[in-house]
Amino acid sequence: MLIRDPFQFSDKALVIPPPLIEVLELFDGTSTRLDLQSALVEMTGQLQVSELADQLASALQQAGFLEDATYEALRSQAYADFAAAPVRAAAMAGGAYPGEADELREVFSEYMTPDPADPALTDVPAPASLIGIAAPHVSRWGGAESYRDAYRALGPDHREKIFVVLGTSHYGQPERFGLTRKNFVTPIGEARTERALVDRLAAAALDAVNMEDYCHRNEHSIEFPVAFLQHVYEPDVRILPVLCGPFAKSLFEGALSEEDENVKQFFGALGELQAAHAKDLLWVMGVDMAHVGRRYGHEEPPEAYQAQMLTVSARDK
Numbered sequence: 001m002l003i004r005d006p007f008q009f010s011d012k013a014l015v016i017p018p019p020l021i022e023v024l025e026l027f028d029g030t031s032t033r034l035d036l037q038s039a040l041v042e043m044t045g046q047l048q049v050s051e052l053a054d055q056l057a058s059a060l061q062q063a064g065f066l067e068d069a070t071y072e073a074l075r076s077q078a079y080a081d082f083a084a085a086p087v088r089a090a091a092m093a094g095g096a097y098p099g100e101a102d103e104l105r106e107v108f109s110e111y112m113t114p115d116p117a118d119p120a121l122t123d124v125p126a127p128a129s130l131i132g133i134a135a136p137h138v139s140r141w142g143g144a145e146s147y148r149d150a151y152r153a154l155g156p157d158h159r160e161k162i163f164v165v166l167g168t169s170h171y172g173q174p175e176r177f178g179l180t181r182k183n184f185v186t187p188i189g190e191a192r193t194e195r196a197l198v199d200r201l202a203a204a205a206l207d208a209v210n211m212e213d214y215c216h217r218n219e220h221s222i223e224f225p226v227a228f229l230q231h232v233y234e235p236d237v238r239i240l241p242v243l244c245g246p247f248a249k250s251l252f253e254g255a256l257s258e259e260d261e262n263v264k265q266f267f268g269a270l271g272e273l274q275a276a277h278a279k280d281l282l283w284v285m286g287v288d289m290a291h292v293g294r295r296y297g298h299e300e301p302p303e304a305y306q307a308q309m310l311t312v313s314a315r316d317k
Helices: 018-026 033-044 050-063 069-084 101-112 144-151 195-208 220-232 248-253 261-277 308-316
Strands: 002-004 013-015 132-136 162-168 177-179 183-186 189-193 209-211 238-244 281-287
Touching (some): 013 050, 018 033, 101 220, 132 144, 144 220, 162 220, 162 261, 177 195, 183 220, 189 220, 195 209, 195 238, 195 261, 220 281, 261 281
Parallel strands (some): 132 281, 162 281, 177 209, 189 238
Antiparallel strands (some): 002 013, 177 238, 183 189
16 A cells, blocks of 8 residues: 655655555554554564564654654644745646646647537637636546636636636635635746735635645646636736635535535625626636546446436536
């Protein structure tokens, strides 16, 4: 089993041999060293397991994978480094998308060009009253058609807009929203974050907000939309980046997330922002669509317009 840290507090990765995987549950804050040794004795059939126990515990501790002083130090340093960084550097360039500007623009241009031979892919003119677009933040090759249809809806008259980019926060706190004042850098250039509007949201939403949210450092759900906006317009496009933490109450308790005071407060702040600056804003939602198929634990592969996909389609709408 490969263990890594999605928050990237630690840059280490550990490979745990299959026989040792089951004893990882003993690193739970309540089990003792004797419990670990007993499990290793039963597993190996050997009485001399002290060295093995020490090696396993040391590997986890040195990698920062235990909740201890090492982990706390790594986390504190990562938070401090992000807070002190002058810009939000590109986290996905060179991996999820090309790391060189020319190559990136070439790839994006291919995505943005519909296939003239496919009548289903013809352009649909955007309404004159367009106030926003929704596009997935899935890997670029997995959602190319959706990216194209969304970003081709933007016209020259939207060039000077401030793009409020709402992105799913895969690592954020439930019922919280992550803000940053940092400009976003991609291989194309540096997008300008509207700091005055960030400060206005932070002041209005109070407990609903995590300022200079570390989750911005590694999150792709805003980086992808920013790169597309830069491709459509200019590198210094103006943005208001907002990470939206999981709505746990909706997911697990059956309640409406907007019944949560923090969520309601932030939604109210967003509404006031739109009311005050409607002519200047355009909303870009880097959304999660349904996750279906074997990759996500479903036994049967999905078929379009059949069975579970009908439910998925209704839920997405």
